[in-house]
Amino acid sequence: MPLLEAFRMALETVVAQKLKSFFSLIGVFIGVMFLIAVVSIVQGMNVYVQNTVTSEIGGINSFQLRQRPNMVMGNVTEDMWREWNRRPRISVKDAAYVRARVTVPARFANYCADPVSISYGTKVAKQIELRGTEESYFSLKKYNIADGRAFSGEEVRAGFPVLVLGSIVAEKLFVGQEPVGRSVTIGGLPYRVVGVVESQGTTFGLSQDKFAIMPFSAPARRMICPIGVLDQLMVSTDDPATMQAAMDQVEAAMRIRRQLRPQQADNFTIQTADAALSSWKKVTTVLFTALPLLVGISLVVGGIVIMNIMLMAVSERTREIGIRKALGAKRRDILAQFVVESATLSLLGAAMGIAAGILLAYGIKALTPLPAAIAPWSLGLAVTLGILVGMVAGVYPATRAAKLDPIVALRAE
Amino acid sequence: MNPPIIRVGDLTRRYEMGGETIHALRGVSLEIERNEYIAIMGPSGSGKSTMMNVLGCLDTPTSGEYWLNGLEVSRLGDDALARVRNREIGFVFQTFNLLPRASALHNVELPMVYSGLAAAERRGRAAAALDRVGLANRMRHRPNELSGGQRQRVAIARALVNEPSILLADEPTGNLDSTTSAEIMHLFEELHRQGQTVVMVTHEPDIAAHAERVVTLRDGRVDSDRVTQGAAA
Ligand SMILES: Nc1ncnc2c1ncn2[C@@H]1O[C@H](COP(=O)(O)OP(=O)(O)OP(=O)(O)O)[C@@H](O)[C@H]1O
Ligand SMILES: [Mg+2]
Numbered sequence: 001m002p003l004l005e006a007f008r009m010a011l012e013t014v015v016a017q018k019l020k021s022f023f024s025l026i027g028v029f030i031g032v033m034f035l036i037a038v039v040s041i042v043q044g045m046n047v048y049v050q051n052t053v054t055s056e057i058g059g060i061n062s063f064q065l066r067q068r069p070n071m072v073m074g075n076v077t078e079d080m081w082r083e084w085n086r087r088p089r090i091s092v093k094d095a096a097y098v099r100a101r102v103t104v105p106a107r108f109a110n111y112c113a114d115p116v117s118i119s120y121g122t123k124v125a126k127q128i129e130l131r132g133t134e135e136s137y138f139s140l141k142k143y144n145i146a147d148g149r150a151f152s153g154e155e156v157r158a159g160f161p162v163l164v165l166g167s168i169v170a171e172k173l174f175v176g177q178e179p180v181g182r183s184v185t186i187g188g189l190p191y192r193v194v195g196v197v198e199s200q201g202t203t204f205g206l207s208q209d210k211f212a213i214m215p216f217s218a219p220a221r222r223m224i225c226p227i228g229v230l231d232q233l234m235v236s237t238d239d240p241a242t243m244q245a246a247m248d249q250v251e252a253a254m255r256i257r258r259q260l261r262p263q264q265a266d267n268f269t270i271q272t273a274d275a276a277l278s279s280w281k282k283v284t285t286v287l288f289t290a291l292p293l294l295v296g297i298s299l300v301v302g303g304i305v306i307m308n309i310m311l312m313a314v315s316e317r318t319r320e321i322g323i324r325k326a327l328g329a330k331r332r333d334i335l336a337q338f339v340v341e342s343a344t345l346s347l348l349g350a351a352m353g354i355a356a357g358i359l360l361a362y363g364i365k366a367l368t369p370l371p372a373a374i375a376p377w378s379l380g381l382a383v384t385l386g387i388l389v390g391m392v393a394g395v396y397p398a399t400r401a402a403k404l405d406p407i408v409a410l411r412a413e
Numbered sequence: 414m415n416p417p418i419i420r421v422g423d424l425t426r427r428y429e430m431g432g433e434t435i436h437a438l439r440g441v442s443l444e445i446e447r448n449e450y451i452a453i454m455g456p457s458g459s460g461k462s463t464m465m466n467v468l469g470c471l472d473t474p475t476s477g478e479y480w481l482n483g484l485e486v487s488r489l490g491d492d493a494l495a496r497v498r499n500r501e502i503g504f505v506f507q508t509f510n511l512l513p514r515a516s517a518l519h520n521v522e523l524p525m526v527y528s529g530l531a532a533a534e535r536r537g538r539a540a541a542a543l544d545r546v547g548l549a550n551r552m553r554h555r556p557n558e559l560s561g562g563q564r565q566r567v568a569i570a571r572a573l574v575n576e577p578s579i580l581l582a583d584e585p586t587g588n589l590d591s592t593t594s595a596e597i598m599h600l601f602e603e604l605h606r607q608g609q610t611v612v613m614v615t616h617e618p619d620i621a622a623h624a625e626r627v628v629t630l631r632d633g634r635v636d637s638d639r640v641t642q643g644a645a646a
Contacts, residue, residue: 016514323510326471327571328499328527330492406498407471410510 006336010344013313024309025349027302028389032350032382035295036357039378041364042287044371054273055078061240062140063272063330064111065090065098065250066235070192071271087267089229094257098233101253102379104246109234110216110255112225115180118163118191120173120184128169129185129211130224133234137213138164138197140236148180148195151215157216163191166209167199184272186212186220206369247272299385302349303393310342310397322409323403340402343387350386354379416483418610419445419468419576424477425633426463437463439633440477445579445612450605452624453614459630461614468612469504470494476590479607482578499527503572505582509564510555517543517567518552524575542570546600562593569600573609580604586620598623 028176053071057064068084092110099108113131117124118241131137138150148171151162163184170179179193190212200208214220218228225231237246254268314321321334328335361372426438437460445451453461462542467479470486473494479487481501498504511520521539537577543552548568556564565585569576572580582601586594594617602623605611613624621627622641630638 071478215459319510320512323512324523324527325495326469326498326504326510327524328495330495330527332492333527359480407466409505410471 003336005339009337010341013341014345014348022247024306024345025302025352027298027300027305028346028349028386029206029302029353029356031295031298031302032386033357033360034298034352035291035382035385036354036374036378037360037364038287038291038294040176040357040361040372040374041370042284043375043378044361044365046280046284046371047252047373048371050273050277053280057234057271057273059140059142059236060273061238061243062234062236063243063247063270064252065095065235065254066231066269066271069269069275088258089226090204090231090233090268091229093228094254095230095233097257098250098253102235102246102249104237104242104249105239106235106237106242106246107136107140109134109140111137111234112216112221112228112231113211114224115321116186116212116223118169118173118184118186120182123173125169127173127210128166130220131211131213132216132218132221133139133213133222134216137234140234143200144198145195146198147178148193150195151213152212156215156217159201159215159219159221161189161191161218161220162215164195164197164213165193166197168207168209169212170196174331187223189219191218191220243272257378295385299389302346303389304359306342306346306390307396310338311400313328314338314397314401317401318404318409318412321404322406322412325404325406326410334404335398335402339391339394342398343390346390346393347383347386350382353386354382357382418447418449418482419443419612420478420480422478424464424467424479425475426460426467426472427475434441436633438467438474439545441630441633441635442633443628443638445610447578448605448608448610448626450602450611450623451613452621452627453515453612453630454616454618454621454627455630455636460633461630462583463633464630465581465612465614469502470580471504495527499524500575501578503569503575503577503580505565505568505572505585506579507584507587509556509561509568509588511564511571513556516555517548517551517559517570520556520567521571521574524571528575530638538574539561539570541645542574543567545573546570547635555617560593561589562596565589565593565597566600569597569604573604578608578611579612584616586617586626587614594620 014358037184054060056071067087067089082344095110111131111133115127116130117126118128119125134156135151135153137222138145145164146167148164150164150399151160155162165179173179179196182193184191197209197213198270202208221227235250237243251266255266258267260267324334358374361374364370365372415582420443422442424438424441424582425436428435428437441464453464455461463472467474472489477487478485481497484497486497512523515523518536521542522535525535525538539642540549540552543549546569548563548566548570551563556567559567585601586597589597598620601611601613615621624641626638626640628638
């Protein structure tokens with residue numbers, strides 16, 4: 001009997017027994033729903049983490065020279081903390097030394113940041129991240145200027161008290177007024193606003209626009225880090241291919257400057273997007289190992305339910321089987337009929353699970369800051385698993401049906 | 414003379430029931446020629462249905478031989494028997510045995526599904542078979558939307574659709590009133606006139622009177638086998 005015929009007969013039966021079919025699908029439904037939803041959410045977080053981490057560091061061809069890492073998602077031991085705290089901070093002189101020794105074409109930016117309050121007349125914006133850096137920072141972070149301008153290299157060298165604001169800060173302080181050209185104060189020091197950065201949106205519900213950027217050596221500098229040190233030296237090579245070379249040069253220069261012996265470990269950190277992501281990847285690996293267990297259990301339960309439903313169907317439809325056999329159905333025809341029916345049933349459950357999983361993922365995306373992104377491979381896997389579970393669950397009942405004696409089956413009530 | 418379409422020799426069928434052996438057939442020998450119209454009669458429990466089930470390859474004899482169209486059916490395996498049921502035999506049951514959820518058309522299509530015919534051809538032939546039994550305008554109806562007589566016509570159309578060598582009917586009018594029975598009997602006669610070989614079990618002598626030959630079973634044996642006026646008529 002052709003597969004299409006068996007499939008059509010299966011659909012007919014499923015439609016004829018809507019409610020019973022639905023209940024028999026519930027295990028597969030739940031399993032697949034979880035599969036799709038969890039994969040979408042983890043995948044969404046993946047995309048999110050990747051984007052934020054990469055943009056924080058300044059893209060895939062960028063890295064940072066720091067005292068210690070600031071993007072760690074794995075376990076940090078007590079010992080690691082202690083060792084990090086013992087390290088000397090990166091000094092401005094370290095940075096200058098390193099910058100002079102990188103021969104690969106690259107851009108650099110010294111960087112320091114801390115939260116401060118910014119006031120304009122009676123208005124105060126609190127907890128604004130004040131970033132002291134250089135003019136190259138804007139291109140490193142791929143910031144577009146929405147209004148006014150970025151500050152220049154001269155302003156950086158002279159330590160001019162100029163500010164470029166994050167969009168939300170500008171809105172808060174100047175509500176409706178033109179921000180460029182206005183004077184604000186930070187810790188009593190006057191600053192002139194020269195530009196506003198295009199909004200960076202929100203992640204996990206947090207605005208990415210609560211910042212103000214000033215030249216590295218501008219007057220408020222002592223509020224964000226001690227004189228002579230910096231949080232990080234940001235480096236971005238012009239060509240991604242040369243990034244590793246630049247990292248090696250930075251490391252070598254730092255080791256020489258710090259007079260580290262070969263057996264001594266680095267007492268500084270070179271942080272890349274990849275390194276920061278590797279710890280996140282460990283987290284997703286754990287999630288992706290737990291998921292199959294959950295999905296597996298649901299599918300096994302779903303398979304057992306389907307098998308029982310199919311056994312019931314076989315005994316309820318003994319007479320139908322008898323009729324089919326009397327008309328010339330071979331064992332394999334009956335076998336195929338019930339296996340296909342079982343697979344169709346299960347596939348239907350999987351399809352509903354996919355729909356519910358997508359809904360669930362998007363529901364979570366809408367109601368919480370967790371992102372969601374449907375992974376096409378999870379859809380393929382769900383369909384395959386659905387069919388497979390149904391087929392496996394259907395084999396035993398179908399074999400029982402196929403083995404029925406025609407005359408015995410015909411006499412059944 | 415042509416070889417007989419059916420030849421059974423010393424056919425027996427025993428049932429074991431709770432340690433007791435029931436002899437449904439105790440050695441039946443019979444030959445049926447092409448285009449015969451035979452009625453099988455006999456008291457209740459005499460083995461008529463058992464005989465028909467064996468002839469229809471639904472049941473296998475305990476011993477004896479069964480030749481159908483030159484093929485020794487009693488030696489065939491499961492799949493080969495299914496093929497014989499599909500191609501050589503049209504069976505009409507007392508209880509119709511239609512698939513309740515399928516339309517008349519689909520019920521008639523069923524034997525062709527198992528002989529592997531393409532959907533379009535199946536549909537065409539099923540429609541023609543339904544037309545032949547006078548149900549051209551009931552093809553989309555389900556069995557529960559049809560009268561008993563109409564249901565039996567669907568079953569007859571289904572039995573004929575693969576052009577079997579032999580049409581077997583076990584009390585085909587047993588569940589029908591006398592008017593409808595007469596119509597169904599008329600249909601069988603019509604089919605016989607068109608060349609169909611028919612074997613029919615019945616309790617009613619006036620129905621048996623339509624046949625050319627009446628075989629009477631008693632206690633699992635052939636009690637009498639005689640040609641009747643049906644032949645002359
Ligand atoms: N599956 C079975 N198991 C046990 N005994 C059976 C079975 N089928 C038939 N028999 C017995 O075999 C004998 C013949 O039965 P069969 O059905 O062939 O009779 P019949 O001539 O068709 O009777 P009726 O006119 O009542 O239909 C009976 O004694 C019956 O009880
Ligand atoms: Mg009987």
